[in-house]
Amino acid sequence: MASMKLNGGVALVTGASSGIGKDVCFSLAEAGVESIVLADLNLPDEAILKECERFSSHPSFRATAVVVDVVDEANVNDMVQRTVADFGRIDYCVHSAGISTKRSPTSDLNVEAFDKIMTTNSRGSMMVLRAVTHAMARQEPRSYTSTRSNTTRSLGRGSIVVIASINGMISAAGMMPYTASKHATIGIAKTAAVDNFENQIRVNIVCPSWTDTPMMQRGIEYFPALGPAIQKLCPLGRTAMVEEVSDAVVFLSSPAASFINGESLVIDAGFTLTGFRLAH
Secondary structure, three states, X not given: OOOOOOOOOEEEEEOOOOHHHHHHHHHHHHHOOOEEEEEEOOOOOHHHHHHHHHHOOOOOOEEEEEEOOOOOHHHHHHHHHHHHHHHOOOOEEEEOOOOOOOOOOHHHOOHHHXXXXXXXXXXXXXXXXXXXXXXXXXXXXXXXXXOOOOOEEEEEOEEEEEEOOHHHOOOOOOOHHHHHHHHHHHHHHHHHHHHOOOOOEEEEEEEXXXXXXXXXXXXXXXXXXXXXXXXXXXXXXXXXXXXXXXXXXXXXXXXXXXXXXXXXXXXXXXXXXXXXXXXX
């Protein structure tokens, strides 16, 4: 079978200071990338870089951190240009930067809050995909040779994985801004996949449900009933471990997923299949 090892290459991860984005960096390092650029609105600290180095399996591993505001066009372009200038190319991009919102019924929505989350989550996704696909389209494709069949397949010019949410697949009461932004993010990513068929750039999406991250913990602090609700609604009776999401990201980035493109991988223990039944 094709390997989930990445065997070198350069990765760019947004939202890398915490949560899923941070753990994705650890998983990519463990899977064998040669270099990772950790990008976030809050500069990833030295401790995160050292953790990446500790988990890394590539002998020449390097990790560096940059500040990026994903809604700022010049800022995003500079992040991508600096990555290419410093490392030569971008083989893997994981776009994890995003924000959530407090619950509010449609009739009481704060318009400014709606605009902010749409700008960060949706426009930010467009900005990152626009800049990264532009750079990837100008680099040479990579290939993978199977040790079992001794056949070689193209890995294309790069792989992009966008972190969305099951809120991009279903609706949730009081969550219109977040739900709308994640539906839009999935549409943006799928269109980018179609637009880049000829460029041999794969774009996939992961859609996790409740995941044990600082953002999730803040949600439970704000809405304490959420904890017991998750235990009731999730078929496994718990939140996803962050590594369960980052492992899926590595799979979609790896040679094992070389024929997967434009897909939304739901990571929810079956909640979207059974949630309505369990809730009633």
